[in-house]
Amino acid sequence: MxxxxxxxxxxxxxxxxxxxxxxxxxxxxxxxxxxxxxxxxxxxxxxxxxxxxxxxxxxxxxxxxxxDKASVAAGGVHLNAEQQHGRYLFSQSCAVCHTLRAAKSNGMIGPNLDIRLGSQIPTEAGRRELVLNAIAEGRARGLGQMPAQLYQGKDAEAIASFVAAVAGH
Ligand code: HEC
The missing domain is CATH 1.10.287 (Helix Hairpins)
Structure with missing residues (x-):
C-alpha cells in the first residue's frame, strides 16, 4: 500500500x-x-x-x-525474533515508567534502564537475570512502585532478552 x-x-x-x-x-x-x-x-x-x-x-x-518491525534497534543492536517481540511488549507495559533508548521510551517513574542496566551490570546474562527478577517480583525499595508479574513465561523472557541486549546502547 x-x-x-x-x-x-x-x-x-x-x-x-x-x-x-x-x-x-x-x-x-x-x-x-x-x-x-x-x-x-x-x-x-x-x-x-x-x-x-x-x-x-x-x-x-x-x-x-x-x-516497529526493524531487526536493528535504535542504537544499532541486531534483534532476533524473540527480542523484537520483547521490544513490542516493552512498549506496551514498561515504557510508561522506564526510559530505554532502543525502545524510544522516556518514562520518568522508574529508573532509566540504559543507566541502571547498561552502565551498572556488565554482562548481558546478568542484565537478563535482573530484568526477569524485577518482572517476577516487582519492586518497592523506596524508589517507587513497580507491579509484579506484568508478564510471565515466554513473554517475560522475551522482554528480558530484549532489554539485556539493548540497555546502554
Ligand atoms: C508503574 C511503573 C512501572 C512499570 C509499568 C514498570 N516499572 Fe520497572 N520499575 C519501576 C520503579 C518505580 C522501579 C524502582 C523501584 C525501586 O527500586 O524501589 C523499577 C525498577 C525496575 C528495574 C530495576 C530493578 C533493580 O533491582 O534495580 C528493572 C530492570 C525494571 N524496573 C524493569 C521493568 C520492566 C521490564 C517492565 C515491564 C515489564 C517494568 N519495569 C515496568 C516502575 C515501573
Whole structure:
C-alpha cells in the first residue's frame, strides 16, 4: 500500500514536471502568464516542490512504519525474533515508567534502564537475570512502585532478552 502511494506521487510528479518542461498546455500557460522567464522559473520551482514532497512524505512514512518491525534497534543492536517481540511488549507495559533508548521510551517513574542496566551490570546474562527478577517480583525499595508479574513465561523472557541486549546502547 505504501509503495502504491510512493509510485502514485512519482507518476504525478513526473507528469507535472514534463508538462512544465514542454512549456505546459497552452491554456494553462496563458492563464498563469508564464510567457516570461521569471514565470517559467516560478512554475518550475513549484513543480520541484510538489515533486520533492511526493518523494519525501512517502519516504518518511516508510521509515517510521518500518521502525516497529526493524531487526536493528535504535542504537544499532541486531534483534532476533524473540527480542523484537520483547521490544513490542516493552512498549506496551514498561515504557510508561522506564526510559530505554532502543525502545524510544522516556518514562520518568522508574529508573532509566540504559543507566541502571547498561552502565551498572556488565554482562548481558546478568542484565537478563535482573530484568526477569524485577518482572517476577516487582519492586518497592523506596524508589517507587513497580507491579509484579506484568508478564510471565515466554513473554517475560522475551522482554528480558530484549532489554539485556539493548540497555546502554
Ligand atoms: C508503574 C511503573 C512501572 C512499570 C509499568 C514498570 N516499572 Fe520497572 N520499575 C519501576 C520503579 C518505580 C522501579 C524502582 C523501584 C525501586 O527500586 O524501589 C523499577 C525498577 C525496575 C528495574 C530495576 C530493578 C533493580 O533491582 O534495580 C528493572 C530492570 C525494571 N524496573 C524493569 C521493568 C520492566 C521490564 C517492565 C515491564 C515489564 C517494568 N519495569 C515496568 C516502575 C515501573
Amino acid at each position: 505504501v509503495y502504491g502511494f510512493l509510485i502514485f506521487w512519482l507518476v504525478i510528479g513526473l507528469a507535472v514536471f514534463f508538462t512544465a518542461m514542454r512549456g505546459g498546455p497552452r491554456g494553462a500557460r496563458e492563464s498563469l502568464h508564464t510567457e516570461n522567464r521569471a514565470g517559467q522559473r516560478a512554475v518550475l520551482a513549484a513543480v520541484t516542490v510538489v515533486f520533492a514532497f511526493g518523494l519525501v512524505v512517502p519516504a518518511l512514512v516508510l521509515a517510521f512504519n518500518g521502525a
